[in-house]
Amino acid sequence: MGDVVVIGAGQAGAALVARLRKQGFEGKITLIGDDPAPPYQRPPLSKAYLLGEMTQERLLLRPESFYADNDIDLKLGTSTISIDRAARTVTREGGDVIPYDQLALTTGSTARRLPAEVGGDLDGVFTLRTLHDVDTMAPHFVRDARVLIVGGGYIGLEAAAVASKLGLKVTLVEASDRILKRVAAPETSDYFRDLHTRHGVNLKEGTGLKRLLGDGKVTGAELSTGEVLELDFVLVGVGIIPCEGLARDAGLELDNGIKSDAYGRTSDPSIWAAGDCASFPWKNGRIRLESVGNAIDQAEVVADNILGAERPYVAAPWFWSDQYTVKLQIAGLNTGYDRIVTRQGPGDSVSYWYYAGDTLLALDAMNDPRSYMVGKRLIEMGKSPHPDAIRDTQTDLKALLKA
Known part of the structure; x- marks a missing residue:
């Protein structure tokens, strides 16, 4: 299999290299990041960390020792400036040249x-x-x-x-x-x-x-x-844009991010992409998902496919947001909805269910974890309960999973 180099030491990059080792890959792994800190969680930055309720150490996805213990060469604090696809090398700032047999781009996104x-x-x-x-x-x-x-x-x-x-x-x-x-x-x-x-x-x-x-x-x-x-x-806070400059300069195909197939391969079969930077097939088009869940799940599929699994990535989108004492949990994608069904929960909890015709697409649940968990499972199973059943607070939501 040879050397695997991963550019981008965020959630996706960290998940990918950990998965390679977990699946028994014994070759050389290099994880490159321009951030000087070891891979860390981003969602708490705008919440618990900014509030002073979480330390930097608790932000880390894994202890820094994990990388050395698993023979992962972690190179932080300098940018990768180019990819030479013919020579199969990447060059970092300062002139450091690193060869690869398989290259994964998990370069993430940057704030507008x-x-x-x-x-x-x-x-x-x-x-x-x-x-x-x-x-x-x-x-x-x-x-x-x-x-x-x-x-x-x-x-x-x-x-x-x-x-x-x-x-x-x-x-x-x-x-x-x-x-x-x-x-x-x-x-x-x-x-x-x-x-x-x-x-x-x-x-x-x-x-x-x-x-x-x-x-x-x-x-x-x-x-x-x-x-x-x-x-x-x-x-x-006006959104983020995918970090696709390296891929563009290397001549890889782009489409709202780095274009990959269902397995995570880019237009170069020895280069892969996962996380915020990657667009991939979704239903009858393409999509790029900006979420922790996607970064982890897609990166793990790419790691498996680098090792020959040929496993397509099937996204199950989910997101969350914490504001004051409200936890918003989102399942699915609401693109194309034409009506909202409201389910009032106990106390201040409520959920909004997105339908396109008779098809359940997504839901937003505020302080309503039960509705979120059932709705997420229904969407993943391809089930669409009648809207009246969702609206009726007497309906046992769990029973809908068996209907």
């Missing part, structure tokens, strides 16, 4: 930034994607500091929840007419709008950022409405 012409390069303007991002930004999270959060997706809302809990004065602007518009139904948007408003967040939907103000350091913002805000810092 505001352009410099609107003030995106001013000091005090942050994104929230890496450990360094949070460590740099955290000292600004002090009581009564004035923060503008740009973007009403899950990252922006999670950061708003943390800032509110720490006593900051929070304004969040969303250019669309509602928060979460790209990813959730109006019912879910309404739920979280009410939640954040009750916690003192000043939500401004249908409001864009015209420009940031300041000489070297951000001191304010002019909004699309003409309103001017005085600020201490800005957090930008």
